[in-house]
Amino acid sequence: MMAAVELRDLHKTFGAYTALERLNLEIEDGEFLVLLGPSGCGKSTTMRLIAGLEEPSSGDILIGGKRVNDTPPRDRDLAMVFQNYALYPHMTVAENIGYPLKVARVPRTARADRVRAAAAKVEMAHLLDRRPGELSGGQRQRVALARAIVRTPRLFLMDEPLSNLDAKLRTVMRAELRHLQKELATTTIYVTHDQVEAMTLADRIVILNDARIQQIGTPKEVYERPANTFVAGFIGGPPMTLIPGTVTADRFTHETGALDLPGQPDGPAIIGARPEDIRVTAPGAGDLDGTVFSSELLGDATLLTVRVGPALVAVKVGPDDGRDMDAPVGLSLDRAKLHVFDGQTGQRRD
Amino acid sequence: MTRKDRWLLWIFLAPSLGLIGLFLYWPMVGTVIESFYATSFISPNPEFVGFDGYREVFSDRDFDDVFWNSIAWTLGVVVFQNMLGFLAAMLLNQGLPFRGVTRALVLMPFVLPGVVTAILWRFMYDPQLGLVNSLMIRTGLASETSAWLANPDTAMAAVIFVAVWKGFPFSMLIYLAALQTVDRSQLEAATLDGAGPLRRLWDVTLPAIRHVILVNVVLTLILTFNYFDIVWVMTRGGPQQATHIFPTKIYETGFGQFRFGEAATYGVVSILVLAVLVALYVIVQAGANRRGRRT
Numbered sequence: 001m002m003a004a005v006e007l008r009d010l011h012k013t014f015g016a017y018t019a020l021e022r023l024n025l026e027i028e029d030g031e032f033l034v035l036l037g038p039s040g041c042g043k044s045t046t047m048r049l050i051a052g053l054e055e056p057s058s059g060d061i062l063i064g065g066k067r068v069n070d071t072p073p074r075d076r077d078l079a080m081v082f083q084n085y086a087l088y089p090h091m092t093v094a095e096n097i098g099y100p101l102k103v104a105r106v107p108r109t110a111r112a113d114r115v116r117a118a119a120a121k122v123e124m125a126h127l128l129d130r131r132p133g134e135l136s137g138g139q140r141q142r143v144a145l146a147r148a149i150v151r152t153p154r155l156f157l158m159d160e161p162l163s164n165l166d167a168k169l170r171t172v173m174r175a176e177l178r179h180l181q182k183e184l185a186t187t188t189i190y191v192t193h194d195q196v197e198a199m200t201l202a203d204r205i206v207i208l209n210d211a212r213i214q215q216i217g218t219p220k221e222v223y224e225r226p227a228n229t230f231v232a233g234f235i236g237g238p239p240m241t242l243i244p245g246t247v248t249a250d251r252f253t254h255e256t257g258a259l260d261l262p263g264q265p266d267g268p269a270i271i272g273a274r275p276e277d278i279r280v281t282a283p284g285a286g287d288l289d290g291t292v293f294s295s296e297l298l299g300d301a302t303l304l305t306v307r308v309g310p311a312l313v314a315v316k317v318g319p320d321d322g323r324d325m326d327a328p329v330g331l332s333l334d335r336a337k338l339h340v341f342d343g344q345t346g347q348r349r350d
Numbered sequence: 351m352t353r354k355d356r357w358l359l360w361i362f363l364a365p366s367l368g369l370i371g372l373f374l375y376w377p378m379v380g381t382v383i384e385s386f387y388a389t390s391f392i393s394p395n396p397e398f399v400g401f402d403g404y405r406e407v408f409s410d411r412d413f414d415d416v417f418w419n420s421i422a423w424t425l426g427v428v429v430f431q432n433m434l435g436f437l438a439a440m441l442l443n444q445g446l447p448f449r450g451v452t453r454a455l456v457l458m459p460f461v462l463p464g465v466v467t468a469i470l471w472r473f474m475y476d477p478q479l480g481l482v483n484s485l486m487i488r489t490g491l492a493s494e495t496s497a498w499l500a501n502p503d504t505a506m507a508a509v510i511f512v513a514v515w516k517g518f519p520f521s522m523l524i525y526l527a528a529l530q531t532v533d534r535s536q537l538e539a540a541t542l543d544g545a546g547p548l549r550r551l552w553d554v555t556l557p558a559i560r561h562v563i564l565v566n567v568v569l570t571l572i573l574t575f576n577y578f579d580i581v582w583v584m585t586r587g588g589p590q591q592a593t594h595i596f597p598t599k600i601y602e603t604g605f606g607q608f609r610f611g612e613a614a615t616y617g618v619v620s621i622l623v624l625a626v627l628v629a630l631y632v633i634v635q636a637g638a639n640r641r642g643r644r645t
Contacts, residue, residue, distance in 0.1 A: 032424075051538075051542060052542075053538050053541070053542075073541050073542050074541060074543070074546075075543040076543070078542065079542060079543075080538075080539065080542050082535045082538070082539060084533070084535055084537075086533065086535035086536045086538065086539035087536075088539075088540075088553070088554060088557070089557075089558075090557040099540070099543050100543040100544055101548060103540075103543055103544040103545050104544055107433075137386065147539075147543070229511060
């Protein structure tokens with residue numbers, strides 16, 4: 001069943017507060033789309049509008065080419081996984097998973113078969129008689145997933161489903177989720193504020209801020225060519241270093257120095273460099289000079305934080321290249337991977 | 351704790367235990383003792399009659415009337431008060447406009463003193479001047495006026511109605527607080543799972559607040575069984591005993607007819623019924639606390 005989703009001029013206000021500003025978005029059939037942004041950016045509102053839990057102030061929602069604005073949630077044929085799992089505490093695991101089928105009046109034996117199959121998919125078949133209160137966070141998450149997949153909806157909505165899990169379990173569940181989604185090939189819209197989750201899970205990421213879309217693209221695109229300084233600072237951990245300054249006659253001047261920047265128009269500009277695109281040099285031999293603020297071994301790399309003037313610059317170096325605190329260093333920026341943004345609008349220049 | 355500490359503990363506790371015993375339990379013990387004596391206004395010296403007083407009361411038709419009236423009264427009030435309270439709570443739990451004002455208005459009957467309520471409704475039920483008859487005739491529900499409180503067939507229903515009117519805001523308050531604790535995402539999950547409003551009520555809301563419902567029902571059972579002022583002021587147990595319940599019967603027998611022994615016998619039966627209800631309340635409350643600790 002085709003489940004392409006289209007949002008046309010979707011707008012939502014709560015009183016005087018605008019939660020979503022004329023959003024336009026097309027989600028392909030079978031795609032794993034992640035809505036990413038900080039708290040209050042409008043990502044959960046978008047999902048709740050698609051689910052039918054909120055009504056749009058204006059604009060259209062189309063699922064499978066059909067306008068569903070006036071279709072009640074239960075007739076939209078979608079399943080949602082909630083941040084707190086929203087399991088029914090008085091029902092067993094089997095009853096929780098089978099609830100959508102019970103409501104749909106699926107006969108008891110067929111229901112039991114499908115519950116077992118869904119539970120097996122998320123490796124919960126051995127705990128069907130337990131109640132949610134007797135399960136760990138990860139197990140509850142699996143039950144919530146099984147409840148979502150049991151009636152094979154045409155669209156999955158997931159609202160920060162991994163945020164209540166510890167870091168290790170989150171990594172495991174992330175991989176399982178990705179695998180499950182590809183196996184089922186069901187269109188999935190996933191909301192998160194965690195950029196690592198977005199990068200690892202998504203076919204495409206939609207980055208939202210202040211109720212507006214900032215950029216739509218594959219994880220590679222948004223990482224390598226962020227559309228503005230917000231995306232540049234939001235995607236990547238540690239984030240990209242952004243240095244404000246002024247371009248005059250192909251030369252970029254900033255608070256603590258200057259570097260050649262050919263081909264850029266004169267005026268205020270912001271340059272950005274990812275931690276892995278900055279090299280440590282001898283003091284005075286690079287584009288910037290500073291002192292080591294901290295040196296953290298990550299295992300396969302060392303993260304140096306260098307104080308340059310008032311700013312802190314993150315630099316990724318080899319695991320054996322850590323430095324002492326307060327050691328003077330020079331930093332050289334990889335010109336080919338330098339990002340240049342307009343100093344006033346913050347939009348990407350090239 | 352050493353032996354000395356234990357003594358000290360009891361010494362500190364003794365004054366409060368003494369006062370509780372004196373003011374809380376001695377009247378009850380006194381009532382039980384009194385019930386074994388026959389006392390009357392014209393012969394004030396009590397005469398020990400043992401269980402004869404009980405035999406006499408149990409074989410009297412009045413006791414049957416009072417017993418069945420008390421059951422009808424208690425069940426009638428508890429069932430309708432809780433149903434109406436729950437419905438009102440559901441309504442107020444929706445995003446209605448002027449919710450604060452509506453809530454305050456609905457609470458009005460609850461804050462009126464019982465005696466004031468009773469007098470107010472006596473006027474309302476009045477066959478000549480009352481609003482009830484006037485409204486029923488105007489809307490075509492009745493063709494002639496009725497003496498609601500003077501007719502043995504309607505008196506009990508009429509006083510039950512007033513008690514429900516006065517008591518439902520209390521149940522509503524408790525249900526409203528409970529409804530606000532129901533996990534919104536569970537309701538939303540059920541909506542997306544295909545459940546309609548009734549199904550969500552049955553499958554999510556009611557199981558989530560079932561302990562509150564139980565505690566509320568048992569609590570209102572106790573409060574209603576003990577009710578006195580509305581019934582006494584409206585009907586004095588009449589007409590023809592049709593609305594006599596334990597508290598009104600005890601009051602009338604003791605302080606109207608000065609038959610203290612008989613009043614005490616009714617009192618003891620009343621205490622026994624209440625003891626059962628209180629035990630039920632303790633069990634239900636313990637269950638609710640256990641559930642509260644688990645979640």
